[in-house]
Amino acid sequence: MKExxxxxxxxxxxxxxxxxxxxxxxxxxxxxxxIKIGMGNSLFAVSLYAGGELIGMGRVIGDGGCFLQIVDIAVRPDYQGQGLGKVIMNELMDYLKRETPADAYVSLIADQPADKLYLKYGFRYTAPDSLGMYLRIAK
Structure with a gap:
């Protein structure tokens, strides 16, 4: 464990x-x-550093009013299991509560087992009423 x-x-x-x-x-x-375009268009981001090295992060993207998405929740493997995902989520949720209007729709794509963390913040599965979908632009 890192100290x-x-x-x-x-x-x-x-x-x-x-x-x-x-x-x-x-x-x-x-x-x-x-990456250069995306980082510049973030609504909010939090980065975690230890010893000058990036060890975790998360971002909020979207239109800032009606639709927002939490993306890039990541913690370096040697720092996982220390509650840093919660630190990131607390920062993102504080931003959302402070800056977004009522009834804003906030979404995220959850890999398992991280979905259990997001449930603690009030996120719910969309299925069976709706299903998440994606398209990757290939060039």
Whole structure:
């Protein structure tokens, strides 16, 4: 278990650290162009650092009023199991409660077993009433 102090920074990480964390956490890769555009269009982000290294993050994206999505929840494997996912979610939920209007629809795609964490924050499964879908643009 790591004993370093974790620093919370309420901004997106740089593109290189973002790409590295996604890889370390087992998330799918993104293009350099996509990362630069995406990071710049975040509504809110939280990054966790230990010893100057990015060890976790999460973002809120969307139109800021009607529809928002939580994305990029990631914690480096050597820091998992220490409650850092909760730290990230608490930051994102505080932002949503503070900044979004009533009846805003907040969604996320949950990998298992992380879905159990999101249930604790009030998220519910959409099935069977609706199903999440996706399209990946291939070039």
């Amino acid at each position: 370093q102090q974790v620093r919370i920074v309420r901004e997106v990480p740089d593109a290189e650290n973002y790409a590295a964390l996604r890889k370390q956490a087992g998330l799918s890769p993104r293009s350099e162009q996509g």
